[in-house]
Amino acid sequence: MSGKAVKINFKKKLNRDDGWAWLMLAPNVIGFLMFMLVPMAATFVLSFMQYDMLTPARFVGSDNYKTLIHDPIVWEVTWNTIVYTILTVPIGLCLSLLLAVALDNIRHFKRFFRGAYFLPSITSMVVVAIVWQWIYNPEYGIFNWVLSWFGIPAQKWLTSSATSLLSLAIVGIWKKLGYDMIIFLGGLQGISTSYYEAAQLDGASKVQIFLRITVPLLRPTIMFAFIMAMISSFQVFDQVSLMTKGGPGRSSSVLVHYLYQNAFQYFKMGYACAIAYLLFAIVLILTAINMRQEKRMREIY
Amino acid sequence: MKRNSFLTVLLIGSLSLGLLAGCGSAPSQDAGMRNQAGTEGADRARSDPGDIVELTFTGWEASPLETEAVEKGIKIFEEQNPDIKVSYTPGLSGAEYTAKLLSAASAGSLPDIMFMQSTDYRAFASKGILLDVTDRFSGEFSLDDFIDSSREIMDFDGKVYGVSSCSVMPIIYYNKDLFDAAGVDYPKSDPSNCWTMDAFREVAKKLTSDDVYGCYGFEVDGMWPALVNENNGHYYDPADKATPQFDTTENKEVFQAIMDIRSVDGSAPDATTLSNVGMTALQMFETGKIAMLCDGSWSLQELAATDLNIGMAPLPSFKKASSSGQAHLHCINAKTEHPEEAWKFVKFLSGEEYQTEMISTGLWMPNRKSWYTEDGLKIWYRKDVHGDDYMNMLRYFEDAQADERPFTLTTETTDAITEEMQLFFSGDKSLNDAMSSAQSRMMDAYRASIQ
Numbered sequence: 001m002s003g004k005a006v007k008i009n010f011k012k013k014l015n016r017d018d019g020w021a022w023l024m025l026a027p028n029v030i031g032f033l034m035f036m037l038v039p040m041a042a043t044f045v046l047s048f049m050q051y052d053m054l055t056p057a058r059f060v061g062s063d064n065y066k067t068l069i070h071d072p073i074v075w076e077v078t079w080n081t082i083v084y085t086i087l088t089v090p091i092g093l094c095l096s097l098l099l100a101v102a103l104d105n106i107r108h109f110k111r112f113f114r115g116a117y118f119l120p121s122i123t124s125m126v127v128v129a130i131v132w133q134w135i136y137n138p139e140y141g142i143f144n145w146v147l148s149w150f151g152i153p154a155q156k157w158l159t160s161s162a163t164s165l166l167s168l169a170i171v172g173i174w175k176k177l178g179y180d181m182i183i184f185l186g187g188l189q190g191i192s193t194s195y196y197e198a199a200q201l202d203g204a205s206k207v208q209i210f211l212r213i214t215v216p217l218l219r220p221t222i223m224f225a226f227i228m229a230m231i232s233s234f235q236v237f238d239q240v241s242l243m244t245k246g247g248p249g250r251s252s253s254v255l256v257h258y259l260y261q262n263a264f265q266y267f268k269m270g271y272a273c274a275i276a277y278l279l280f281a282i283v284l285i286l287t288a289i290n291m292r293q294e295k296r297m298r299e300i301y
Numbered sequence: 302m303k304r305n306s307f308l309t310v311l312l313i314g315s316l317s318l319g320l321l322a323g324c325g326s327a328p329s330q331d332a333g334m335r336n337q338a339g340t341e342g343a344d345r346a347r348s349d350p351g352d353i354v355e356l357t358f359t360g361w362e363a364s365p366l367e368t369e370a371v372e373k374g375i376k377i378f379e380e381q382n383p384d385i386k387v388s389y390t391p392g393l394s395g396a397e398y399t400a401k402l403l404s405a406a407s408a409g410s411l412p413d414i415m416f417m418q419s420t421d422y423r424a425f426a427s428k429g430i431l432l433d434v435t436d437r438f439s440g441e442f443s444l445d446d447f448i449d450s451s452r453e454i455m456d457f458d459g460k461v462y463g464v465s466s467c468s469v470m471p472i473i474y475y476n477k478d479l480f481d482a483a484g485v486d487y488p489k490s491d492p493s494n495c496w497t498m499d500a501f502r503e504v505a506k507k508l509t510s511d512d513v514y515g516c517y518g519f520e521v522d523g524m525w526p527a528l529v530n531e532n533n534g535h536y537y538d539p540a541d542k543a544t545p546q547f548d549t550t551e552n553k554e555v556f557q558a559i560m561d562i563r564s565v566d567g568s569a570p571d572a573t574t575l576s577n578v579g580m581t582a583l584q585m586f587e588t589g590k591i592a593m594l595c596d597g598s599w600s601l602q603e604l605a606a607t608d609l610n611i612g613m614a615p616l617p618s619f620k621k622a623s624s625s626g627q628a629h630l631h632c633i634n635a636k637t638e639h640p641e642e643a644w645k646f647v648k649f650l651s652g653e654e655y656q657t658e659m660i661s662t663g664l665w666m667p668n669r670k671s672w673y674t675e676d677g678l679k680i681w682y683r684k685d686v687h688g689d690d691y692m693n694m695l696r697y698f699e700d701a702q703a704d705e706r707p708f709t710l711t712t713e714t715t716d717a718i719t720e721e722m723q724l725f726f727s728g729d730k731s732l733n734d735a736m737s738s739a740q741s742r743m744m745d746a747y748r749a750s751i752q
Binding site for chain 2: 050052053054055067071073137138139140156159160161247248249250251260261264265266267268271
């Protein structure tokens with residue numbers, strides 16, 4: 001009797017979905033806890049401590065945040081990060097959107113171009129950095145050579161404080177172009193051709209079709225790409241570290257670069273964690289604003 | 302059905318057991334290999350693999366020749382000590398090396414013995430991760446035998462946490478052929494009677510032509526401590542060797558003079574020119590594009606190997622003529638399991654066999670006073686490498702002041718100087734602004750580092 005009851009109970013349990021769901025989700029959930037939530041909490045706790053990773057951490061209250069407010073370098077690198085974002089995100093998204101529409105419309109070599117434009121995205125940043133350092137070379141670089149056709153005088157690009165950040169932004173745009181393009185191409189597949197056919201019958205121009213049909217219907221995709229591009233450009237680090245090391249002076253140093261220096265070169269892990277939360281706050285606020293905008297847009301369409 | 306699942310369990314079980322066994326057997330296999338290698342290497346090797354101590358050793362590659370010399374030294378050491386094996390890994394350099402050591406230390410995976418950049422030495426020593434070798438050191442060496450520049454860096458509040466490897470310092474190399482072509486007299490290598498900065502600038506102007514720059518190198522951050530010291534200026538207060546004292550008239554005079562060589566005299570290329578043309582300063586010098594090069598003494602190794610007609614001279618003097626030396630230290634991990642063996646190896650690295658190899662090629666300079674005596678010279682001096690100018694400058698090397706960059710608990714202070722002065726040299730900041738903001742950034746970093 002009791003044996004049968006246990007068996008039924010067991011079977012019942014076996015058939016319940018939530019248990020299985022958790023089991024199947026476990027790798028992801030455990031990964032999220034281990035590599036996201038716990039480090040985030042630990043970073044938060046450490047941002048109130050003085051910690052060098054070698055000697056025991058000491059609680060210092062809000063000292064790190066007070067230092068942060070009065071540290072001119074933090075604001076300089078924050079400003080650089082914002083400038084980098086302003087340079088890369090709008091231009092990058094516009095270019096990749098145009099590219100996606102163009103690729104969607106061409107008849108031949110579609111796959112080839114798609115692959116060609118996507119190539120930089122899967123190329124290692126180290127390789128990209130080396131190639132672009134040669135492109136930017138003021139004496140032999142191809143960039144100055146091309147500009148000379150238009151009568152633009154040779155620039156020092158990476159080695160001048162006026163152009164170093166711009167140079168990094170151009171690399172950033174170039175590298176991310178393909179990725180955003182693929183996302184937009186995916187979005188374009190979702191737009192029904194009937195809209196276009198109707199518009200063509202009504203005699204709408206190509207520009208009108210693009211502005212009145214493609215862009216509005218692609219808005220959710222654009223929004224997604226925009227938020228992701230914003231977040232990733234606020235976290236830019238690799239090309240800075242590889243190409244300019246933040247120089248000359250601090251002219252191309254960004255938040256994550258300064259954070260890295262504090263954590264791993266200046267023995268100030270606690271302070272680095274505070275900078276990480278400054279970055280977190282900026283990204284959080286920007287994303288919140290974006291989400292609200294998106295909601296409002298959904299109401300329109 | 303049941304049978305099947307039973308089989309599955311059995312299969313999985315045996316597989317995982319196999320994996321475990323595989324993991325378990327790896328180390329013993331490794332030990333066997335090591336043992337074999339040991340017996341092959343030397344007849345004296347013991348049969349019991351447990352007796353061989355393996356030490357890990359990390360450094361960076363300043364030049365392929367240096368790594369070669371290190372490997373050679375290790376081989377000699379292992380022959381002398383068949384019960385010790387040293388595995389060397391050269392790695393990153395500069396700030397990346399600091400980051401690597403720091404993360405290795407926090408993860409508890411620091412090597413037993415390591416190169417330590419002199420600028421990182423105090424930072425790491427103050428965190429207690431370097432073995433205090435004061436007693437071992439005084440049993441073996443005398444601190445007073447080390448030249449001032451090495452001693453002052455090693456001696457951290459009366460304690461020693463690592464042994465200075467050697468000494469290196471900036472000097473002037475000049476191309477005799479270009480001097481002859483321009484009809485200019487060679488500079489005197491006697492430091493008590495050497496050129497002043499003004500005289501140097503005149504010479505540089507005369508040497509400058511359409512395709513030759515008179516001089517290069519003063520805008521490189523490693524050359525500044527020596528020049529600043531010559532004008533009685535400092536990076537840190539000489540009284541406590543810790544408080545930043547950068548924004549001074551003495552220092553300003555020096556930085557202005559460096560700037561004027563390029564901006565007023567036009568005899569030096571822009572600091573960015575080299576990276577633009579894709580050549581190192583040394584290559585520019587070797588190809589006759591630069592007549593006088595201010596560079597580290599280590600460059601002698603490469604220059605001596607060429608057949609160029611080269612002379613050496615002291616740095617142009619300000620209020621006095623001097624250079625400033627420093628070099629990496631050999632340090633031991635405080636948590637090493639084999640402190641005795643590690644110390645034995647560090648001792649070997651300061652010994653004659655290893656040192657002679659490095660010094661007689663011109664890469665390093667000796668850091669022991671006894672090596673600058675007539676008897677000492679016999680060990681390492683090579684006329685074909687070092688030449689007569691070097692001989693005239695021996696006292697100059699021996700009496701060099703300690704490079705002040707190591708007198709800090711954080712490289713944030715050094716970075717502040719480099720970044721701010723870069724902005725001054727690129728014309729983005731006035732001298733006064735750059736100096737005062739360097740000073741205030743140094744003070745902030747200093748205060749945070751002593752908390």
